[in-house]
Amino acid sequence: MKKQILIILVAVIALSCGENKKSSESSNSEMLSGTIQVDGSSTVFPVTEAVAEEYRTEQPDVKVTIGVSGTGGGFKKFSRGETNISNASRPIKDIEIEACKENNITYVELEVAYDGLAVLVNPENTWVDSFTIEELKKIWEPAAQGKIMKWNQIRPEWPNEEIHLFGPGVASGTYDYFTEAIVGKSGSSRGDFTASEDDHVLVQGIAGDKYSLGFFGLAYYTENADKLTLIGVHNGTEVVKPTLETVSNGTYKPLSRPLFIYVNSTSVKSPEVVDFVNFYLNNAGELAEDVGYIPLPADIYKKQIENFKTFVESNK
Amino acid sequence: MNNIQKNRLKDQIFKIWGIGCTLFGLVILFFFIGDILIDGIQRIDWSFITDLPSRKAEKSGIYTALMGSIWILCLTTVIALPIGIAAGIYLEEYSKKGKLSALLEINISNLAGVPSIIYGLLGLEVFVRIMSLGASVLAGSLTLSLLILPIIIVATREAIKAVPTSIKDASYALGASKWQTIWYQILPASSGGILTGVILALSRAVGETAPLIVIGALAYVPFAPSTPMDEFSVLPIQIFNWISRPQHGFIENAAAAIIILLLITFVMNGIAVYFRNKWQKKLK
Numbered sequence: 001m002k003k004q005i006l007i008i009l010v011a012v013i014a015l016s017c018g019e020n021k022k023s024s025e026s027s028n029s030e031m032l033s034g035t036i037q038v039d040g041s042s043t044v045f046p047v048t049e050a051v052a053e054e055y056r057t058e059q060p061d062v063k064v065t066i067g068v069s070g071t072g073g074g075f076k077k078f079s080r081g082e083t084n085i086s087n088a089s090r091p092i093k094d095i096e097i098e099a100c101k102e103n104n105i106t107y108v109e110l111e112v113a114y115d116g117l118a119v120l121v122n123p124e125n126t127w128v129d130s131f132t133i134e135e136l137k138k139i140w141e142p143a144a145q146g147k148i149m150k151w152n153q154i155r156p157e158w159p160n161e162e163i164h165l166f167g168p169g170v171a172s173g174t175y176d177y178f179t180e181a182i183v184g185k186s187g188s189s190r191g192d193f194t195a196s197e198d199d200h201v202l203v204q205g206i207a208g209d210k211y212s213l214g215f216f217g218l219a220y221y222t223e224n225a226d227k228l229t230l231i232g233v234h235n236g237t238e239v240v241k242p243t244l245e246t247v248s249n250g251t252y253k254p255l256s257r258p259l260f261i262y263v264n265s266t267s268v269k270s271p272e273v274v275d276f277v278n279f280y281l282n283n284a285g286e287l288a289e290d291v292g293y294i295p296l297p298a299d300i301y302k303k304q305i306e307n308f309k310t311f312v313e314s315n316k
Numbered sequence: 317m318n319n320i321q322k323n324r325l326k327d328q329i330f331k332i333w334g335i336g337c338t339l340f341g342l343v344i345l346f347f348f349i350g351d352i353l354i355d356g357i358q359r360i361d362w363s364f365i366t367d368l369p370s371r372k373a374e375k376s377g378i379y380t381a382l383m384g385s386i387w388i389l390c391l392t393t394v395i396a397l398p399i400g401i402a403a404g405i406y407l408e409e410y411s412k413k414g415k416l417s418a419l420l421e422i423n424i425s426n427l428a429g430v431p432s433i434i435y436g437l438l439g440l441e442v443f444v445r446i447m448s449l450g451a452s453v454l455a456g457s458l459t460l461s462l463l464i465l466p467i468i469i470v471a472t473r474e475a476i477k478a479v480p481t482s483i484k485d486a487s488y489a490l491g492a493s494k495w496q497t498i499w500y501q502i503l504p505a506s507s508g509g510i511l512t513g514v515i516l517a518l519s520r521a522v523g524e525t526a527p528l529i530v531i532g533a534l535a536y537v538p539f540a541p542s543t544p545m546d547e548f549s550v551l552p553i554q555i556f557n558w559i560s561r562p563q564h565g566f567i568e569n570a571a572a573a574i575i576i577l578l579l580i581t582f583v584m585n586g587i588a589v590y591f592r593n594k595w596q597k598k599l600k
Contacts, residue, residue, distance in 0.1 A: 046561065065536065220562040287371070291563075
């Protein structure tokens with residue numbers, strides 16, 4: 001009986017190794033064990049979760065746990081040395097770098113995917129075909145509150161109707177990113193718009209109101225493409241709509257952002273962390289697409305892998 | 317229309333208004349449950365209970381979150397039950413009525429009204445950091461114990477107050493000591509009320525998310541806790557996590573997980589009602 005189980009086990013392991021050709025270059029042939037603690041952004045969470053899930057078939061004894069304290073909360077733990085890897089939807093801030101230095105934590109920053117922000121209107125809206133950054137700024141900047149209330153204030157040929165704005169809650173990274181890219185200052189915008197932490201509410205709001213305008217993560221648009229109209233944004237040379245291609249090659253500017261993981265130097269002394277991060281970088285492209293994000297170009301992944309390799313060597 | 321008729325009319329109007337108020341809450345509850353059932357019921361099967369979380373909605377399950385919730389529930393009971401009941405007995409039977417006990421009383425009532433996230437911050441500092449328990453099941457249970465202790469204490473005191481003085485007097489008259497009176501007379505007579513309070517407090521604990529997120533409970537754990545020091549996730553966190561995903565399949569998953577969570581609280585409330593009825597009959 002025991003022998004049979006052993007044979008089945010060996011067969012399963014052999015099979016799973018054979019199937020995962022794409023990852024074989026990163027994985028050690030030996031079986032690893034240990035725990036890897038990841039915390040941080042809830043935006044990056046789905047990517048890391050997908051990687052952890054696939055990694056389970058590769059190294060079943062390595063236990064990867066993921067928290068969702070938010071980018072800032074994650075860095076707080078990371079700078080205390082409480083986590084191995086931090087998920088982040090923005091680069092680390094100066095004050096967080098200071099905190100890491102105080103605790104002698106050195107780290108490497110790795111890009112894992114892109115997230116696009118989509119600007120959307122109701123499908124019955126026939127007049128808008130594109131926005132420029134200036135127009136979006138005119139609509140969303142703090143000075144617009146109570147003043148820019150009608151569509152024809154943006155372009156005179158647009159209807160003399162009230163404009164109804166929808167956007168993510170002010171505590172979200174998406175809101176921070178949008179205001180930074182459009183208004184120029186993170187967290188600064190008009191206050192008289194319908195804000196919701198639940199993007200499904202925004203989808204409903206825009207889909208049910210002819211004179212609405214809103215923004216949120218591209219993944220929510222992809223899931224609700226039949227109820228919404230995606231509007232292209234002028235990037236300085238041409239009007240671009242966010243797609244897999246335009247976000248990935250960087251022409252959809254400035255409303256696409258990279259997502260990061262940060263790995264600390266003490267953690268890369270453990271082989272399971274090194275193996276996991278390599279597995280992450282080798283598979284992030286495909287898995288990011290699975291969960292609604294956009295993969296980096298292949299050469300950028302290559303560069304991340306090289307960066308990580310040098311980081312590991314320098315901390316041996 | 318004379319005065320009597322007028323008053324009867326007022327009475328009728330108030331009655332109808334009262335019925336409306338009673339139904340208001342119920343109708344909304346039924347609407348909510350109906351909506352959740354439509355979304356989630358077809359998603360519930362055995363593999364939903366036994367699968368690990370996954371990026372694919374249809375392959376995802378609640379196993380680790382459910383086990384985490386059960387662990388939290390059991391440990392919280394073990395910690396909060398004896399402390400809460402003992403504190404209730406002390407306040408009701410032993411403490412001298414004075415300024416100190418008045419102060420204690422006010423503070424316990426105040427504690428019952430503190431937002432749960434504050435308990436989370438307290439738990440993070442004291443249990444997770446100072447006692448260095450980490451984001452473990454034990455730290456989570458201790459935090460939730462703090463959260464529900466005031467409820468248990470208040471419930472215990474109310475239940476003890478409701479015990480007829482004649483029972484106490486009879487016990488003392490027969491020569492029983494204070495401890496004997498409490499152990500053999502007061503506690504059995506009030507246990508229905510105490511249990512109801514405890515179970516209602518625990519049903520609150522099982523639905524809490526905020527304090528557990530603050531202490532660092534996880535959103536993805538590929539294993540069920542096997543010791544109190546293991547890291548964990550709980551059902552409300554899993555639900556919260558699924559609701560914020562764009563893919564429609566996760567909304568179904570969330571609805572299905574809400575049904576399981578509702579079932580747990582309904583069963584617990586059912587147990588509370590059962591005990592209350594049983595003990596009340598015994599008393600008569």
